[in-house]
Amino acid sequence: MTGRPPSGAPVFGSVSGAPSGVAAAAGPPTPAVEGVDADAALAKVIVGLSPNGVLVTDASGLVRTFNQALCRMVPLVPDPIGRTPIDALPIPAIAEALSPGRTDEAEFPLHVGRIDLLVRVVPLGAGLGRLCVVQDVSRLRQAERYRQEFVANVSHELRTPATAIAGFAETLLHDPELLAPPAVRMVETILRNSRRLTDLFDDLLQLARLDAMDTPPPLQELALKAVVDEVFDKHAAQAVERRIRLVASLSDTIWVLAHREAMQHLLGNLVSNGIKYTEAGGEVQVRARPRHAGVIIEVIDNGIGIDPTHHERIFERFYRVDRGRARSAGGTGLGLAIVKHLAKSMKATVEVRSRPGRGSTFRVWIRGGESGGASA
Ligand code: ADP
Numbered sequence: 001m002t003g004r005p006p007s008g009a010p011v012f013g014s015v016s017g018a019p020s021g022v023a024a025a026a027g028p029p030t031p032a033v034e035g036v037d038a039d040a041a042l043a044k045v046i047v048g049l050s051p052n053g054v055l056v057t058d059a060s061g062l063v064r065t066f067n068q069a070l071c072r073m074v075p076l077v078p079d080p081i082g083r084t085p086i087d088a089l090p091i092p093a094i095a096e097a098l099s100p101g102r103t104d105e106a107e108f109p110l111h112v113g114r115i116d117l118l119v120r121v122v123p124l125g126a127g128l129g130r131l132c133v134v135q136d137v138s139r140l141r142q143a144e145r146y147r148q149e150f151v152a153n154v155s156h157e158l159r160t161p162a163t164a165i166a167g168f169a170e171t172l173l174h175d176p177e178l179l180a181p182p183a184v185r186m187v188e189t190i191l192r193n194s195r196r197l198t199d200l201f202d203d204l205l206q207l208a209r210l211d212a213m214d215t216p217p218p219l220q221e222l223a224l225k226a227v228v229d230e231v232f233d234k235h236a237a238q239a240v241e242r243r244i245r246l247v248a249s250l251s252d253t254i255w256v257l258a259h260r261e262a263m264q265h266l267l268g269n270l271v272s273n274g275i276k277y278t279e280a281g282g283e284v285q286v287r288a289r290p291r292h293a294g295v296i297i298e299v300i301d302n303g304i305g306i307d308p309t310h311h312e313r314i315f316e317r318f319y320r321v322d323r324g325r326a327r328s329a330g331g332t333g334l335g336l337a338i339v340k341h342l343a344k345s346m347k348a349t350v351e352v353r354s355r356p357g358r359g360s361t362f363r364v365w366i367r368g369g370e371s372g373g374a375s376a
Contacts (some may be wrong), residue, residue, distance in 0.1 A: 278303030
């Protein structure tokens with residue numbers, strides 16, 4: 001089926017094993033194309049030499065042309081020209097994306113055997129059918145997997161000694177007889193920094209796990225108020241230490257379609273940021289209300305705020321508005337990147353509204369609603 005050409009040779013329809021009709025797209029400007037516009041002939045050669053698989057349907061949705069690269073990536077029948085896409089290649093997702101009725105663009109990953117593919121389908125214009133481009137991204141995906149595994153392994157390995165250092169520093173500080181007074185400040189610094197390291201490794205591990213996740217986490221209907229209460233409990237000590245009031249303004253009847261742990265992490269990171277970037281005496285509030293087929297959750301603080309020039313970038317890994325302040329507040333620079341990732345895994349979106357000195361509102365839109373009585 002694959003008809004791989006001799007290495008280095010251009011791939012054209014005459015190569016043995018190629019499905020018939022491939023020359024229609026891939027042939028060089030031979031006498032058969034004499035008189036045809038030179039640009040069109042050139043386009044055919046380019047499509048034929050493309051490392052990406054190409055398939056074009058006509059206005060009635062039948063296969064009009066394709067190239068040899070496609071034959072190497074997907075199981076194409078020997079004579080696909082003039083067939084419906086599902087008859088030409090038995091992959092329902094591609095056939096569906098090539099339906100003649102569709103006018104939108106589609107992009108999706110596809111696994112064929114051990115090959116990772118990225119499929120893009122676009123309309124060619126009125127009366128012209130659709131174009132499908134298939135890219136082999138196996139090497140790219142493998143490199144990504146190696147990187148994720150490496151980060152996860154390094155974080156895991158380094159977390160263990162960092163935890164031990166923090167543990168011993170804590171023990172020393174708890175026993176006043178073990179330390180001479182001048183050493184106390186130093187051991188406190190050791191404890192603070194080793195905790196920062198374990199936080200950083202935890203966040204890196206979590207991001208690596210999220211990156212590596214092939215399928216989204218299973219979602220269920222969750223009572224949001226219970227999750228918010230758990231998050232507040234977890235951050236109560238941090239809030240007391242920084243003299244920040246935590247306020248939950250939402251009804252018990254609001255539910256969201258979410259993964260409990262993912263939701264706890266997401267809201268936990270936003271609440272923790274609210275606490276970190278608000279002056280003592282301030283407030284962090286979580287509000288929620290149903291909206292259309294979903295729920296809008298807002299984490300609102302009256303803290304230092306964020307200039308709009310940074311709004312897009314704060315969700316990037318390691319981006320901080322004020323590096324010094326974020327460090328001293330105990331930030332890793334990964335919290336919002338994790339929030340964005342977690343939101344995406346639950347088909348939710350997150351955005352920020354903030355002005356310097358006027359506090360920040362992080363707004364999460366997620367599927368859910370309000371039940372009549374006790375929530376799910
Ligand atoms: P960090 O661990 O540094 O807090 P995040 O990814 O959670 O990293 O946030 C990125 C940056 O966005 C922070 O360093 C901070 O500058 C800014 N930021 C996040 N949340 C808030 C907030 N509630 N108020 C003000 N600034 C914030």
